[in-house]
Amino acid sequence: MPPEARTKRPTAGSGIPASRANVARPVARRGGDPASSSPVFRLDDLSVYYGSFKAVRNVSMSIPQQQITAFIGPSGCGKTTLLRCLNRMNDLVDIARVEGKVLYHGVDLYDEQVNPVEVRRRIGMVFQKPNPFPKSIYDNITFGPKVAGVKGNLEEIVERSLRRAALWDEVKDRLKDSAMGLSGGQQQRLCIARALAVDPEVILMDEPCSALDPIATGRIEDLMEEIKTDYTIVIVTHNMQQAARVSDMCAFFTAEINEHSDTRTGILVEFDRTETMFSNPQDERTENYVTGRFG
Ligand SMILES: Nc1ncnc2c1ncn2[C@@H]1O[C@H](COP(=O)(O)OP(=O)(O)OP(=O)(O)O)[C@@H](O)[C@H]1O
Numbered sequence: 001m002p003p004e005a006r007t008k009r010p011t012a013g014s015g016i017p018a019s020r021a022n023v024a025r026p027v028a029r030r031g032g033d034p035a036s037s038s039p040v041f042r043l044d045d046l047s048v049y050y051g052s053f054k055a056v057r058n059v060s061m062s063i064p065q066q067q068i069t070a071f072i073g074p075s076g077c078g079k080t081t082l083l084r085c086l087n088r089m090n091d092l093v094d095i096a097r098v099e100g101k102v103l104y105h106g107v108d109l110y111d112e113q114v115n116p117v118e119v120r121r122r123i124g125m126v127f128q129k130p131n132p133f134p135k136s137i138y139d140n141i142t143f144g145p146k147v148a149g150v151k152g153n154l155e156e157i158v159e160r161s162l163r164r165a166a167l168w169d170e171v172k173d174r175l176k177d178s179a180m181g182l183s184g185g186q187q188q189r190l191c192i193a194r195a196l197a198v199d200p201e202v203i204l205m206d207e208p209c210s211a212l213d214p215i216a217t218g219r220i221e222d223l224m225e226e227i228k229t230d231y232t233i234v235i236v237t238h239n240m241q242q243a244a245r246v247s248d249m250c251a252f253f254t255a256e257i258n259e260h261s262d263t264r265t266g267i268l269v270e271f272d273r274t275e276t277m278f279s280n281p282q283d284e285r286t287e288n289y290v291t292g293r294f295g
């Protein structure tokens with residue numbers, strides 16, 4: 001369905017149904033218990049299919065705001081699939097289908113009145129491999145605001161976004177140069193700056209450091225820590241140390257073999273404060289995974 005077909009009702013330009021369009025950003029609760037912070041997302045019995053294949057089943061969890069939530073688990077357990085449900089990127093996969101609910105500040109993200117384009121503006125994404133546009137650094141940052149029709153001072157947006165992404169000092173004298181000339185770590189920070197330029201509330205990151213060296217990884221981790229006071233971050237990582245270092249909450253998924261077919265379906269095993277997940281997990285499968293005993 002084309003996006004415009006989903007915005008029949010007046011939506012105050014937000015894409016969120018009119019009755020909920022003024023959902024305010026709730027006030028941050030810093031330094032408290034991450035688990036008790038009010039949720040940005042609530043997943044309710046969420047299952048995801050690719051055609052008839054059930055990739056993930058019956059996931060229920062709440063993702064707190066202004067915290068970093070990590071998704072961990074073995075390859076194929078559905079981390080990317082689930083992450084992509086949080087900003088409707090799975091809409092772009094023809095055979096993908098969700099069952100159950102994804103609530104964003106209480107609004108059903110899959111409601112037919114919700115505009116997926118607006119969803120992806122509010123909920124940005126950074127991918128595993130840095131993917132700058134083959135344009136200048138400046139144009140990479142201004143692309144999103146221009147598409148969104150932002151009338152403000154674009155130069156200011158460029159500087160602010162690059163500063164937030166800890167890249168400004170390295171590129172301020174070469175804004176008109178191609179982004180392709182940046183190092184991998186710089187390109188990934190540029191992609192983060194590009195995501196920030198449209199002023200999202202949430203940033204989804206799918207293994208954002210897997211193509212980076214330890215120094216570039218450290219910079220991205222510092223950056224995440226710094227910006228989480230303003231944003232909610234959900235990160236998929238295979239790096240246990242990274243999950244332990246950066247996240248406040250951690251969800252462990254695994255894939256269970258289906259009895260009647262040779263397929264595996266992802267399930268959520270445990271979701272708790274990261275400290276608890278790593279020091280005192282409740283489930284043996286979590287313990288085996290976080291201690292590296294997983295076969
Ligand atoms: N576009 C697609 N079409 C069909 N099946 C898919 C598609 N994308 C993912 N899958 C399947 O869904 C399951 C979950 O995949 P997903 O990529 O979400 O796992 P993951 O946990 O992110 O794995 P990894 O750690 O390797 O990135 C896998 O069995 C995968 O083969």
Ligand SMILES: [Mg+2]
Nearest residue numbers: 079080081236
């Ligand atoms: Mg993945």
